[in-house]
Amino acid sequence: MTIESGSQQRPVSQELYIKLAAAFLVVVLAAWSFIFRGRKGSIPPGPFPLPIIGNLHMLGKLPHRTLASLSVKYGPLMSLRLGSTLTLVVSSSEMAREFLKTHDQLFASRAPSAAAKCLTYNCSGIEFAPYGAYWRQMRKLCVLQLLSPKRLEYFRFIREEEISAMIRCIVNSDDPRPLNINQTVSSLATAIICRMALSRKYSDQDLRSFSSMLRESFMLLGSFNIGDYIPYLDWMDLQGLNRRMKKIQKTQDYFLQKVIDERVAQNDPNVPRDLLDALLATSADTEFQLSPDSIKAVLFDMLLGGSDTAPPIIEWAMSEVLKNPLVLTKLQHELEHVVGFGRIVCETDLPRLVYLQAVVKETLRLYPQGPFLFRHLSAEARNVAGYEIPQNTSVLVNVWAIGRNPESWKNAESFQPERFMDGVGSEVDASGDQNLDWLPFGAGRRRCPGQQLGTLIAELGLAQLLHCFNWRLPLDDMNGQNQELDMIERFNGITFPRAHELFAIPTPRLECVADLK
């Protein structure tokens, strides 16, 4: 009897608890919705956020695509709640101008993330440093030592030597398998930046593991880490990202410390000065002292910027070229006309390879190296575009959506390099200062300082591959026909690589390529 009445009692109390919990949830949701709607008039429109997670659940695997679709409904300036953080998503060139030009200084800081703190020594490099005197000084130093037109001209021999070495390596390879384009050009870009910044030449094996370390860092730096948005869940490391950061940071720190120790021990006045020397000299400077961690952070930023930026452009461009035989024919005709069959391409040929330049620009329009600019952050509350934007609001500029906006670009989805020669694209200013419809390097104070170097590597690498070789896709295992190339992308944090790496088969096109042996 006791047992029976007990079992009859339990459902009643359970039911009561469920009702109370449901009532509590309704009250929380109503209060949340009331607070949210109260604020709604003052901030840009956006999808309704859930309590705690906000809109994090909506991002999906390809956030640039999801956010582009949402902006069709909510407009080119949209608010999202990512956990507890207010994030604005910018999806048109007009809105980009508001944030990157009109209010450039206000939004010139970066939103610090756990990955940026962990991998860039508490944001003491350039990419993630808060806007201010330190950032300005470090950026200036890197430009002077590494990225200015004068220094780029000085380092021209390195780029030409490394690109010839890549061609030699392809010619001499006895591996019968199709060539992995990304892997080949990633090693090339990493070799170039290591020689330019550190005066160090690494083995192929080292370069391969080094580029994969940098790729993992790019992924971690651009990931939507739940811990960044819901700080009290950070300790749970739900996506396992914190664990990966710590692991990669150890490898990176070991490598950078070794490079510095070796240079300090070497102390040879006859070796030409490079970026590392300049940083070490600044660290001894009494006016502007640099900690060892800051030196490592700045070096890391340069290696990161130099390694995994040009390779995806070459890989996407090769993919488009292999899909568009007409573009390939036009490119190879231009190369024959400007360079001829007697030699390989030199960097000084590039200004006359105008169709090639248009191919690289068109590739960057459709496949920007990063689908979003690095997150910008508002330094104070301000009225922008008619909205009250609070202090510490994150801003995500969707470069991918802007490059494919049908209102700015005719046949926006199709690959048409000609538009950069005589269409709307020819008015696009590569400095990113006038027309923000083409924004792969950002604009304003935070825009990429490595644009010229990145473009040189992408243009020379692509030109050389297409001038020295003819290319075909491997046969499909299933039907023995030529493979149909897909153009599916993967969101890899900051970068935007192909979902399936491009493999292709080269056959020498120039007689002189055989002499490179």
Ligand code: HEM
């Ligand atoms: C074609 C290749 C490249 C592309 C497409 C590219 C693109 C970008 C983009 C989109 C940004 C963010 C701009 C913003 O947030 O507003 C950026 C920043 C940056 N890039 Fe590049 N980049 C390339 C090559 C390079 C190279 C070769 C280096 C250096 C060796 C470099 C170093 C940097 C640095 C240090 C920043 C941070 C600037 C700052 O916050 O002040 N980049 N880049």
